[in-house]
Amino acid sequence: MPDSNSSASILLIDDHPLLRKGVKQLIEMHPSMQVVAEACNAIEGVKLAQTIDPDLILLDLNMPNINGIETLKMLREEEVSSRIIVFTVSDNEEDVVAALKAGADGYLLKDMEPEDLLTSLEQAATGTVVISPRLATLLAQALQSNKSVDKVDLSSLTPREKQIIKLIANGMANKVIARKLSITEGTVKVHVKHLLKKLRLRSRVEVAVWAVQEGLN
Amino acid sequence: MPDSNSSASILLIDDHPLLRKGVKQLIEMHPSMQVVAEACNAIEGVKLAQTIDPDLILLDLNMPNINGIETLKMLREEEVSSRIIVFTVSDNEEDVVAALKAGADGYLLKDMEPEDLLTSLEQAATGTVVISPRLATLLAQALQSNKSVDKVDLSSLTPREKQIIKLIANGMANKVIARKLSITEGTVKVHVKHLLKKLRLRSRVEVAVWAVQEGLN
DNA sequence: GTCGGATTACCACTTTGGTGGTACTCCAAA
DNA sequence: TTTGGAGTACCACCAAAGTGGTAATCCGAC
Incomplete structure (x- = not known):
């Protein structure tokens, strides 16, 4: 429970230790954000999310056993209040739409420039929904064909x-x-x-x- | 600071003891409201309003020394958060408009039927702005000629x-x-x-x- | 007739919001 | 040059909002 001026707390959920290490180092360079925990699978991730209630969760989509979308749903089920940012290699339209429908607060691609990733995360921490620019057009089309992406019934x-x-x-x-x-x-x-x-x-x-x-x- | 189910607390500010007595008795018949204090002038009224912070304040307009509108302004100055209902004999348009401009949450006439007064007060306690029906047309006209009655700059x-x-x-x-x-x-x-x-x-x-x-x- | 959703209630608890006060800096207007 | 508003910060404090759990009643669907 960080107070206003302390840095935004971040939980990483990703099955690749090396990638976690890289992302963590990148984030640590930025004083306004801090990785407070890491998980390599859904179960562990959900558990950590519940106990530490971070400001942001960076969530990989492609994980063994339980995939990212499922993890996302679990997190929402458990009423985790963190902002959840999907962080993945998949620029597949279905994945993007599925993630946003499942309540993701952002969708970032792993091939982003490190600097862009940092600024995106900062924005996410201030409550903005962040989407990798490359996906914008893709998303616009999806919205046209299906107007109810964020519509709650x-x-x-x-x-x-x-x-x-x-x-x-x-x-x-x-x-x-x-x-x-x-x-x-x-x-x-x-x-x-x-x-x-x-x-x-x-x-x-x-x-x-x-x-x-x-x-x- | 009444909690949800306890009755709404009311402060009477009026220089006529007899009228206060009457209103108090009327209100006391109603379990959902309770007169918690009375004042016979502005100074006393403002002081009481500050210390007990009632849900509602019933305020007379015609008082000696400091009149009701002034009292109203003082109450707003002192940032009293209570809902303030002007309760008076005056159906003068200027008074009504002045009271509402000064931030009154209601304007009721003393010649109302007791039962109507009670229901109006109940409504006021639930956050509705109450105006004596007789004043409705009068007010509509005032609004036409001056559109900025409740406009804040x-x-x-x-x-x-x-x-x-x-x-x-x-x-x-x-x-x-x-x-x-x-x-x-x-x-x-x-x-x-x-x-x-x-x-x-x-x-x-x-x-x-x-x-x-x-x-x- | 049982099962489940809707409504209500109560409890203890944490977090967020809002008040009141003091105090410092900066900058522009008097 | 002094004064005052705007912006910032910190403090303690109380009120309001939101969470998590249990549990009762009612009512309609299966």
């Missing part, structure tokens, strides 16, 4: 959850929502927790922004 | 503050904003505190909603 929400989203989008605090709905604040928190998970959002602020943009106001 | 914000508003409107946490701007989280909090005061908003969620609606995204 509103239908997975219960009526109560939708109701609470609207109240959040009006800027209301949990306490106020509780009073309005005649339930306890604790219960409101439960609903908020559930809808955050369903919408894959990280805070009520994101919920509010999303709802307003979606016109749910 | 963006120009009072410093460049840094505007920048941070945009980041908040992207759902970012203080920690992430700090990293992006290369300043400490504490400093981000300072800016947030200041812009909340300037915009007369109560939380970053309200800032985000406001900014998105304003197209500052």
Whole structure:
């Protein structure tokens, strides 16, 4: 749990020790970031992610047994709040789309220039979704053919959850929502927790922004 | 600081003891609200508001020495976070507009039916701006002639503050904003505190909603 | 009739957000 | 040259948000 000015903590998940070493050395050259842990497979990676909750996770796609996409899904299942950046050799469209659909916060190619990698990671640490430039056009096409890459289905929400989203989008605090709905604040928190998970959002602020943009106001 | 299920706390500021007594009795009949303090003038009222920080303040306009509008401004000056409902006999347009401009969260007339008053107060406690129905048309006209009733001037914000508003409107946490701007989280909090005061908003969620609606995204 | 989702509640706990204060630097306006 | 706003930082403190778990009720589907 790094505080504001300490460097961004990073977990590497990759089955190639040499590559991990290289990436780690590269990152360590940069004071604003720090590799705090490494894992060579999915199980270990998920475990580490849960215990240390890093700011960023750099995740390889091609791993034995459990592949990267599966690992990504596991991390999301376990509600790891880290930003997850897929880091791989594959510029295959399906992989990119699958990764982003599974909730990746970035997709970087291993053949990037080291310097570009560093700046991309820095950006990722500040909350920006980073995609290797080479994939941009590819992704644009995918978006055209399938407009629902990042669309969450509103239908997975219960009526109560939708109701609470609207109240959040009006800027209301949990306490106020509780009073309005005649339930306890604790219960409101439960609903908020559930809808955050369903919408894959990280805070009520994101919920509010999303709802307003979606016109749910 | 009532918790979710406890009743909404109310402070009465009115120079008529009898009226206070009546209102108090009326409110006490309602389990979801509770009068926690009373004041007969502005000074006392502001002091009480600061110390007990009630959910609602019912404020009379016609008081000796310092009138209600002044009191209202003082309360806003002192950054009292309570919802302030003006409660008066005056259905004068100027008073209504002045009160709302000064930041009132509601404007109710003393000749309301007791039952209507209760429901209005309940609504106010849930964050709704309540206006006596009789004043609705009057207010609509005022809005037509002067579109800036609730408009805050963006120009009072410093460049840094505007920048941070945009980041908040992207759902970012203080920690992430700090990293992006290369300043400490504490400093981000300072800016947030200041812009909340300037915009007369109560939380970053309200800032985000406001900014998105304003197209500052 | 059982199973599971939805709703509610309560608990303890950690993290994030917001307040209040002081204090330093920089820079421009008075 | 002094003054004041803007930006930064640090501090302690309290309030709000979010997590993780258990558990009860209700209701509809299988």
